[in-house]
Amino acid sequence: MTGADEKPSSKNEEEKKELKGIEDEGDCGWASIRPGFIQRCNTPAGYLCVFSMFLVTQGLLVNGYGNVVLSTLERRFRLQSTQAGLIVISYDFAYFLLCLFVTFYGNRGHKPQMLAISSVIFGLGCLVFSIPHFTTDVYKYGENYSELCDPMGTTPECAASSSEEDNLDDYFYLFMTAMFLQGFGCICLYTVGFTILEDSLPKEKAALYIGLANAITILGPCLGFAIGGLSLTIYVDFDVLEPDEIELDISDPRWVGAWWIGYILAAGMAWIFVSLPMFGFPKQFPGSAKVRSLKESEVHAGASEDIVENEEFGVSIKDLPRATYLMLRNTPFLFTTFAGCSEGFIVSAFTAFLPKYLQTQFNLTSAEAGLYAGTIAIPGGILGMLLSPIIINRMKLKTSGIIKMCIICCISVLCTVPICLLHCPTTDVAGATVPYKGSETTGNLSTECNLQCGCQGEYFSPVCGSDNLTYFSSCFAGCTRESGDKAFEDCSCVGGVSDTATSGLCVEPCDVLAPFLGIFFFIVMVNFMTTTPVLLIVMRCVPESQKSFAIGVQWWIVRALGSIPGPIVFGVIFDATCKLWQVSECSDEQGSCWIHDSDEVATYILVAALLCKALSAVLFSTALYLYKPIGKVEDDSEIQFDELSNSRDDETSWVDKDQQLPSYDDGVMTQL
Numbered sequence: 001m002t003g004a005d006e007k008p009s010s011k012n013e014e015e016k017k018e019l020k021g022i023e024d025e026g027d028c029g030w031a032s033i034r035p036g037f038i039q040r041c042n043t044p045a046g047y048l049c050v051f052s053m054f055l056v057t058q059g060l061l062v063n064g065y066g067n068v069v070l071s072t073l074e075r076r077f078r079l080q081s082t083q084a085g086l087i088v089i090s091y092d093f094a095y096f097l098l099c100l101f102v103t104f105y106g107n108r109g110h111k112p113q114m115l116a117i118s119s120v121i122f123g124l125g126c127l128v129f130s131i132p133h134f135t136t137d138v139y140k141y142g143e144n145y146s147e148l149c150d151p152m153g154t155t156p157e158c159a160a161s162s163s164e165e166d167n168l169d170d171y172f173y174l175f176m177t178a179m180f181l182q183g184f185g186c187i188c189l190y191t192v193g194f195t196i197l198e199d200s201l202p203k204e205k206a207a208l209y210i211g212l213a214n215a216i217t218i219l220g221p222c223l224g225f226a227i228g229g230l231s232l233t234i235y236v237d238f239d240v241l242e243p244d245e246i247e248l249d250i251s252d253p254r255w256v257g258a259w260w261i262g263y264i265l266a267a268g269m270a271w272i273f274v275s276l277p278m279f280g281f282p283k284q285f286p287g288s289a290k291v292r293s294l295k296e297s298e299v300h301a302g303a304s305e306d307i308v309e310n311e312e313f314g315v316s317i318k319d320l321p322r323a324t325y326l327m328l329r330n331t332p333f334l335f336t337t338f339a340g341c342s343e344g345f346i347v348s349a350f351t352a353f354l355p356k357y358l359q360t361q362f363n364l365t366s367a368e369a370g371l372y373a374g375t376i377a378i379p380g381g382i383l384g385m386l387l388s389p390i391i392i393n394r395m396k397l398k399t400s401g402i403i404k405m406c407i408i409c410c411i412s413v414l415c416t417v418p419i420c421l422l423h424c425p426t427t428d429v430a431g432a433t434v435p436y437k438g439s440e441t442t443g444n445l446s447t448e449c450n451l452q453c454g455c456q457g458e459y460f461s462p463v464c465g466s467d468n469l470t471y472f473s474s475c476f477a478g479c480t481r482e483s484g485d486k487a488f489e490d491c492s493c494v495g496g497v498s499d500t501a502t503s504g505l506c507v508e509p510c511d512v513l514a515p516f517l518g519i520f521f522f523i524v525m526v527n528f529m530t531t532t533p534v535l536l537i538v539m540r541c542v543p544e545s546q547k548s549f550a551i552g553v554q555w556w557i558v559r560a561l562g563s564i565p566g567p568i569v570f571g572v573i574f575d576a577t578c579k580l581w582q583v584s585e586c587s588d589e590q591g592s593c594w595i596h597d598s599d600e601v602a603t604y605i606l607v608a609a610l611l612c613k614a615l616s617a618v619l620f621s622t623a624l625y626l627y628k629p630i631g632k633v634e635d636d637s638e639i640q641f642d643e644l645s646n647s648r649d650d651e652t653s654w655v656d657k658d659q660q661l662p663s664y665d666d667g668v669m670t671q672l
Helices: 003-022 038-040 044-067 069-076 082-102 110-137 168-185 192-200 205-215 217-231 261-278 286-291 316-328 331-361 364-392 401-419 513-528 531-539 544-563 563-574 598-626 667-671
Strands: 463-465 479-484 487-491 500-505 578-583 590-598
Touching: 038 044, 038 316, 038 667, 044 069, 044 110, 044 205, 044 217, 044 261, 044 331, 044 364, 044 578, 069 082, 069 331, 069 364, 069 590, 082 168, 082 331, 082 479, 082 544, 110 168, 110 217, 110 261, 110 331, 168 286, 192 531, 192 544, 205 217, 205 364, 205 531, 217 261, 217 364, 316 331, 316 544, 331 401, 331 531, 331 544, 331 563, 331 598, 364 401, 364 531, 364 563, 401 513, 401 531, 401 598, 531 544, 563 578, 563 590, 563 598, 590 598
Parallel strands: none
Antiparallel strands: 463 500, 479 487, 487 500, 578 590
């Protein structure tokens, strides 16, 4: 039978699919409450507004605020960086365990309602994360210890310490549980959520809407970094203490900010601004079925016909193993996903530890590090996510062209990432990293000049001696007298012209922060230019009925091989480069790290970044080489074949030129 004979039959099948899709189109509202003015929101643009609020809320907490307060959580609950990394990956672990089951039915379920329920669960995870603040006593920072050296002093008895304070690190498991709930609540966000836009709009507009949604996601981290930076300038227990009861100031390394504020804010946003309006959307928007029936397929030619043509495939859970197997046989999808693993490894690691990286490499406070991280990550990410869909739309890039764009971005980042070698010198601490005067050993804060002072070694309260050397505290500097605000005299351990010290670290002049931020801004921008393209590649090289599942499989693999190990590896790097640990006076257990070796941190991070970006470029190149769109075979020329595509002649189109796609007013984009 000829292609001409088959075309009417194919057209009838498309009409049947369209009629079936129209049945799912409905009005916007809740139960019997469906006012007319709300129907103006029953469009992809209206959905984009609510969906974007979910993206902003998730980005605010997970990619912004949570990363800013991570080092503060380490200090408050005596966590090591490796433990902090495990808390971060609990979010991805939930994704890894459950996303295949959720997304397998994602294309057939009521997608807006799935997103609404997800936002409720996400908000619950946010509230659970804030519980430790309300169930612990006020923050203890060694206020019962003397700041001065008392030759007759003794270290307080361990029995005087609070058993609750000794068990603070037990909250580690509660934090992991809360992050697991947050991860479970966001499974549908980047899988089901984006496919609604792809299914409801023509391809060109879908790319723009998805690009705009991706760009809006950066607003979340932007708010997160800003709110996080401001929250950390507020004392953690401001809600139970009077201002005159707070003795620490923000420059003190023992300072702990109000880390819990953002989690309560995110819970409110998820429930009020996301779940409530999202429950009001119908299963499909008016006109969506018509849009899908007129789209030209770009499915990879190697995709199984069981999935491409069988509309009933995927209805039963029994189809899950076969669907996964056939998805993994789609080689462009597979290698694009592997490239996403290497990208996810470095992105998730930097996302979690960028504020800590800036704090350790440039001698910043946690609040300053959070604000600087937001300054470079937010504008760079927004610009990158806006540029990529514009380029795709203007150049009318097909899937192969989009893959080439990803390769160029990877090579550009690879050439600029050596900027990680720029950093400030490590702060030396007497007894920890360099010897005391008259001594040749390190690794012990106590020496002959402070042995009888009864100093505490648990809470870092550094002073800068007149010899330009940092001491763990004024007590360990041997200071017996306070001469003024944050100034000490008669410091027996301090060498040099005088035996004085002032509160704070001895920080050498360092002017490399500005050039680092400038170049890192470019790196962030180019790196985020691949976000929308990768999503489009995945959705366009798989059958329409499997888009949600394809994104789920992709994220499942990316989580397992990239996002989960990334923060753990970076946590191990920071722990391995620690030069001064917090050590409990009573149990000798290590807490958080006070000082890192900046040279070692820079070297390890650079090697990890170079390996990941080089691997991404190779994997994207392999995906490009293997990609063959349905209806085309590349020999010396492009050959059309009817067996897979039921395609057109060179001068005909899959879409009847007399047919018009539903018109979604471009003016809506301007309003957004």
